[in-house]
Amino acid sequence: MSLGNSVGLSFFHSLLKSQLETKTLQSPLLIFRQLLQSDLKPYDFSFSLLIKASASSSSASYSLKPKLEANQIHTHLLKSDIPDRDVVAWNALISGYSKNGLELVFQGKSIHGFGVKVGLDVDSKVKNVLTLMYAKCGDLEGSEILFEEMVEKGVDSWNTMIGAYGKNGIVNDASAITSLVCVYARCGDSESAELLHKSLPQENLVSLTAIISSYAEKGNIDMLVACFARSQQLNMELDALAMVSILHVVKNPAYIDIGLVFHGYGIKTGLCIHNLVANGLLSMYSKFNDIEAVFSLFSEMRKKPLISWNSIISGCVQAGRADGAMELFCQMTTYGHHPDGITIASLLSGCSQLGYLQFGKKLHSFALRNNLEVENFIATALIDMYIKCGSIELAERVFNSIKEPCLATWNTIITGYGICGFENKALTLYAELRERGLKLDKITFLGGFWLLVSMEAVLKKEEDTSRL
Numbered sequence: 001m002s003l004g005n006s007v008g009l010s011f012f013h014s015l016l017k018s019q020l021e022t023k024t025l026q027s028p029l030l031i032f033r034q035l036l037q038s039d040l041k042p043y044d045f046s047f048s049l050l051i052k053a054s055a056s057s058s059s060a061s062y063s064l065k066p067k068l069e070a071n072q073i074h075t076h077l078l079k080s081d082i083p084d085r086d087v088v089a090w091n092a093l094i095s096g097y098s099k100n101g102l103e104l105v106f107q108g109k110s111i112h113g114f115g116v117k118v119g120l121d122v123d124s125k126v127k128n129v130l131t132l133m134y135a136k137c138g139d140l141e142g143s144e145i146l147f148e149e150m151v152e153k154g155v156d157s158w159n160t161m162i163g164a165y166g167k168n169g170i171v172n173d174a175s176a177i178t179s180l181v182c183v184y185a186r187c188g189d190s191e192s193a194e195l196l197h198k199s200l201p202q203e204n205l206v207s208l209t210a211i212i213s214s215y216a217e218k219g220n221i222d223m224l225v226a227c228f229a230r231s232q233q234l235n236m237e238l239d240a241l242a243m244v245s246i247l248h249v250v251k252n253p254a255y256i257d258i259g260l261v262f263h264g265y266g267i268k269t270g271l272c273i274h275n276l277v278a279n280g281l282l283s284m285y286s287k288f289n290d291i292e293a294v295f296s297l298f299s300e301m302r303k304k305p306l307i308s309w310n311s312i313i314s315g316c317v318q319a320g321r322a323d324g325a326m327e328l329f330c331q332m333t334t335y336g337h338h339p340d341g342i343t344i345a346s347l348l349s350g351c352s353q354l355g356y357l358q359f360g361k362k363l364h365s366f367a368l369r370n371n372l373e374v375e376n377f378i379a380t381a382l383i384d385m386y387i388k389c390g391s392i393e394l395a396e397r398v399f400n401s402i403k404e405p406c407l408a409t410w411n412t413i414i415t416g417y418g419i420c421g422f423e424n425k426a427l428t429l430y431a432e433l434r435e436r437g438l439k440l441d442k443i444t445f446l447g448g449f450w451l452l453v454s455m456e457a458v459l460k461k462e463e464d465t466s467r468l
Contacts, residue, residue: 009040128160135164158183174200181207185214190223205236212238216245221255238265240274247280251287259284275303279311286315291324306337314346322350326359341372348381357389364398375402380409387416411443 012035127146134142143164150157162176177200184193190211197207208231215224224246231238238246243266250259263281266272272281278301285293294315301308309332316325329339329347339347344367351360364382367374374382379402386395399405399413410433417426433444 009035012038012040128156131157131160131164135160140164154187174202174204178204178207182210185210188214188218190214190218190220194227203230203234205231205238208234208236209238209242212242213245216242216249219249221249221258224249225258237269238271240271240276243271244276244280247277247284250284253288256288259288273302275301275305275308279307282308282311282315286311286318289319291315291319291321304335306332306340306343309337310340310342310346313343313350317346317350317353320353322353325350326354326356338370339366341367341378344372345377345381348378348385352381352385352388355389357386357391360385360389374398375404376406376409379405380412383409383412383416387412387419392416392420392422407438407441407444410438411441414444 012031015031127150131143131146134140134146143161147157147161159180162179165176177196181193181196181200184190184196185207193207193211193214197203197211200207208227212224212227212231215227228238228246243262246262247259250262263272263284266277266281271277278297281297282294285291285297294312298304298308298312309328313325313328313332316322316328325347329343332339332343344363347363348360351357351363360382364374366372367378372378379398382398383395386392386398395413395416399409402409405413410429414426414429414433417423417429430444434440
């Protein structure tokens with residue numbers, strides 16, 4: 001009775017694991033042959049261990065026939081009747097081929113073809129390993145094709161492609177690091193991006209701007225200001241996109257001094273002439289409720305696209321000057337601009353403040369005639385307008401016409417029912433909202449609490465009346 005039959009597959013698995021960990025000179029293929037001679041049937045885990053051990057084995061560098069061994073493993077794997085081949089095993093096999101260079105590129109391509117046939121090529125990890133294999137074999141075009149096919153490119157994918165360009169002499173170390181900084185920054189890993197940036201032989205504007213934009217997206221004002229100060233020490237000038245990302249973050253009135261600094265920087269560098277920056281400043285001052293600064297900036301703009309009109313109209317409404325928003329809307333139309341969904345939503349909020357029910361109805365009709373999507377923010381603004389103008393029936397009609405109301409829309413109609421004295425309807429909708437499984441926010445909970453308080457007050461009043 002052979003040793004293999006007495007101990008089973010686990011014995012050979014242990015030998016392969018030992019080979020993988022110690023990287024001894026014994027050939028993993030020799031262990032595998034002994035397994036087959038013992039009349040044992042390997043399965044996916046057996047092949048996974050074999051391939052990983054072969055790929056990492058130091059014997060590969062000393063063997064006179066590495067191509068023959070790889071071909072034998074390849075043949076065993078393709079002929080095996082494993083229903084679902086392990087992705088890790090395929091990755092290890094591809095890595096093994098790429099380590100042996102151009103000599104095994106044909107086998108690597110055949111593995112790629114078989115992976116496509118069985119559907120493993122859609123796995124992002126497999127694509128990354130294939131990209132690396134083609135790069136190491138000098139086929140940069142193959143690497144680029146695979147990279148472009150990736151639907152979602154993670155940090156690993158970018159690292160692999162940058163490494164492929166570097167290996168083929170397309171980029172130098174500085175440009176590769178800069179590309180990585182931008183990748184990490186776009187993925188939200190600002191800290192790693194900054195560490196890489198510091199490793200550059202000479203700091204550059206591209207990577208520093210990417211880091212500033214990343215901190216801006218995360219709302220980290222302190223680190224944003226620190227990076228900006230660093231750019232000024234290096235006499236680097238930010239571009240319009242970086243300025244816009246910064247201005248969008250400076251929205252808390254507590255940061256007004258920081259906002260003024262960036263405004264001054266925009267004037268000094270001439271960035272304020274860009275519509276993107278000017279609109280960012282309009283939005284920032286609107287959030288500070290400094291409507292005079294908003295009007296001053298708007299009047300200085302040479303070109304006033306629709307986005308600028310939307311910014312100042314919205315700013316007026318936010319500042320409680322809805323009548324000014326209506327006047328601006330009239331001016332906007334005389335300049336030949338047609339309102340979009342954002343314009344309509346802002347004007348509807350203005351109608352809510354002023355109680356302009358008829359004008360609100362005209363805006364509703366305009367939205368329907370021009371096929372504007374009456375969902376989410378426009379629908380919510382319509383419901384709020386009809387409620388505050390005293391027409392709960394029309395608000396209810398708008399709500400019922402929406403296929404998938406968002407949470408803000410639910411909150412608005414529930415609160416509206418409560419305000420108009422329809423507490424039972426409000427509670428019914430509240431219960432329906434919870435049944436739908438939407439994640440509730442603090443406004444929903446406050447609305448529910450307010451309803452309970454209102455109903456308690458109504459019940460107490462009815463009780464006092466009955467006593468009298």
